[in-house]
Amino acid sequence: MDAVYQALVKIVGEDYASNRPEELFTYSKDLGTSEPKFPDYVAAPKTAEEVQKIILLANKKKVPVVPLGGGMSLAGLALPLQGGIALDLKRMDQIIELNEKARYVVVEAGISNGKLTAYLHKHYPHLMHSEPGAPPAATIGGNIAIHGQGDMAHPYGFNSDMVNGMEVVLPTGEICKFGSCSIGSGWYTLHPLPDIGLFLGWNGSTGIITKISLRLFPCKKIREMDLFVVEDEGLIPDLLYELTHVGMAEDLIAFTSAIPPFMDGVHHISMNITGDTEEEMEFKRHLLLDGKLARYIQDGTGGIGAVSQDIQRPQISKSADWKKGGGFEYVGSIMPVTAYPECYRRGAEISTRHNIPYTVLGRVIGSAHAMMFSWSYAFNRADPETVRHAREALHETDSLVLELGGTIWKPAVFGQKLMMDRMDSNTLQMMKKVKNLLDPNGIMNPGNWEVNE
Numbered sequence: 518m519d520a521v522y523q524a525l526v527k528i529v530g531e532d533y534a535s536n537r538p539e540e541l542f543t544y545s546k547d548l549g550t551s552e553p554k555f556p557d558y559v560a561a562p563k564t565a566e567e568v569q570k571i572i573l574l575a576n577k578k579k580v581p582v583v584p585l586g587g588g589m590s591l592a593g594l595a596l597p598l599q600g601g602i603a604l605d606l607k608r609m610d611q612i613i614e615l616n617e618k619a620r621y622v623v624v625e626a627g628i629s630n631g632k633l634t635a636y637l638h639k640h641y642p643h644l645m646h647s648e649p650g651a652p653p654a655a656t657i658g659g660n661i662a663i664h665g666q667g668d669m670a671h672p673y674g675f676n677s678d679m680v681n682g683m684e685v686v687l688p689t690g691e692i693c694k695f696g697s698c699s700i701g702s703g704w705y706t707l708h709p710l711p712d713i714g715l716f717l718g719w720n721g722s723t724g725i726i727t728k729i730s731l732r733l734f735p736c737k738k739i740r741e742m743d744l745f746v747v748e749d750e751g752l753i754p755d756l757l758y759e760l761t762h763v764g765m766a767e768d769l770i771a772f773t774s775a776i777p778p779f780m781d782g783v784h785h786i787s788m789n790i791t792g793d794t795e796e797e798m799e800f801k802r803h804l805l806l807d808g809k810l811a812r813y814i815q816d817g818t819g820g821i822g823a824v825s826q827d828i829q830r831p832q833i834s835k836s837a838d839w840k841k842g843g844g845f846e847y848v849g850s851i852m853p854v855t856a857y858p859e860c861y862r863r864g865a866e867i868s869t870r871h872n873i874p875y876t877v878l879g880r881v882i883g884s885a886h887a888m889m890f891s892w893s894y895a896f897n898r899a900d901p902e903t904v905r906h907a908r909e910a911l912h913e914t915d916s917l918v919l920e921l922g923g924t925i926w927k928p929a930v931f932g933q934k935l936m937m938d939r940m941d942s943n944t945l946q947m948m949k950k951v952k953n954l955l956d957p958n959g960i961m962n963p964g965n966w967e968v969n970e
């Protein structure tokens with residue numbers, strides 16, 4: 518029997534290690550267009566100490582380790598590009614501490630968004646975390662490792678900005694804490710200690726996050742979603758600027774899609790308005806709808822599309838199965854909100870060229886400091902021609918992001934290379950030094966953010 522497999526069994530137990538082809542197969546794919554990449558082993562640890570032992574083993578045997586949360590980030594980010602151990606973190610899903618008055622929760626990194634939301638809903642219904650529109654199986658660790666954003670992005674920013682502290686197993690096996698928890702003062706802040714931003718945005722290539730303290734926010738009792746519509750995409754940046762000035766919405770998203778046909782070219786802005794009383798709701802509605810949007814209604818350039826009351830969380834984004842066969846992948850980008858009109862027009866052109874109905878959206882981050890703009894491409898998994906078109910459209914869109922002055926969010930290796938080709942050479946060298954220092958054997962998710970020059 519293979520020595521690495523035997524060692525993994527010793528660490529996590531026979532039920533949680535495998536080298537059987539049928540199990541490796543399930544870890545060789547994600548939901549997107551990436552080619553399958555097979556791991557040699559799968560291990561599902563339960564504790565940071567087990568992660569540590571696996572990392573020490575991997576260093577000794579020079580075997581890659583690829584952390585995996587929900588595997589929902591698409592773009593092949595958790596696929597073992599060079600084989601090795603697929604480290605499935607989903608068993609590390611405990612809620613360790615919740616401090617109600619200081620509004621934070623300490624969780625193991627493999628906990629799913631769905632589990633945390635259900636727990637808060639049951640035990641602390643007046644608290645919420647910023648939940649991404651991803652399927653509920655997506656993990657908190659995986660989401661912050663790629664700088665995700667959720668339904669509190671406006672007004673509070675990226676989910677990775679909502680981290681109060683972390684425990685990380687370094688690529689050489691040490692278990693380190695960051696933030697106030699590192700000096701034994703509780704898990705309530707990442708500041709004001711020296712900044713060690715080494716683990717967010719690196720796709721697990723600098724360490725395995727095992728615990729996270731996450732900020733929680735007030736969860737109001739009443740929740741409605743109002744839709745405002747305009748036909749001129751050129752109005753969207755001004756609208757977002759004005760709506761963020763009053764800061765009354767929790768989530769602000771501008772979107773349009775080619776299907777259904779009545780949506781084609783009609784730009785919707787969804788605004789989540791929440792309150793504990795009808796008076797609070799009325800006040801917020803008044804500021805947004807009567808104050809900021811009335812002008813557009815009066816001059817005939819915009820109108821209220823719909824008001825949906827009693828909406829539930831999580832609001833999972835659903836991209837329709839336009840091509841049948843269940844495939845979709847998107848390019849996400851972090852863009853200035855002023856780029857919305859061009860992002861839409863140029864994206865629609867790419868979609869038309871590849872015969873894929875377009876679906877685009879821009880989620881506001883902060884007070885319109887940026888938006889996450891995405892272009893989704895549907896494909897039929899059983900039809901290689903549609904997969905090829907989607908893949909080409911994704912690559913063209915990566916280039917478009919840079920052409921329009923944006924940055925590619927959670928880039929696949931192709932997009933990482935595009936950005937590193939343009940990156941300031943001192944920054945690149947700094948990344949290389951950091952990586953070599955932390956991971957001398959190059960075992961952590963190799964192929965990701967790899968500086969080759």
Ligand SMILES: Cc1cc2nc3c(=O)[nH]c(=O)nc-3n(C[C@H](O)[C@H](O)[C@H](O)COP(=O)(O)OP(=O)(O)OC[C@H]3O[C@@H](n4cnc5c(N)ncnc54)[C@H](O)[C@@H]3O)c2cc1C
Nearest residue numbers: 586587588589590649650651656658659660665666721726
């Ligand atoms: C329909 C749909 C809608 C989506 N909507 C959103 C959205 O609104 N907002 C949003 O942010 N995202 C969204 N996503 C993208 C993605 O699903 C989420 O960001 C998700 O939270 C990623 O978490 P995961 O556990 O699936 O990560 P994974 O895909 O498992 O991992 C992501 C990356 O992080 C690494 N990693 C995972 N866990 C760790 C860890 N503990 N330590 C170190 N590295 C780690 C992996 O190696 C990989 O490189 C959406 C996806 C889909 C399919």
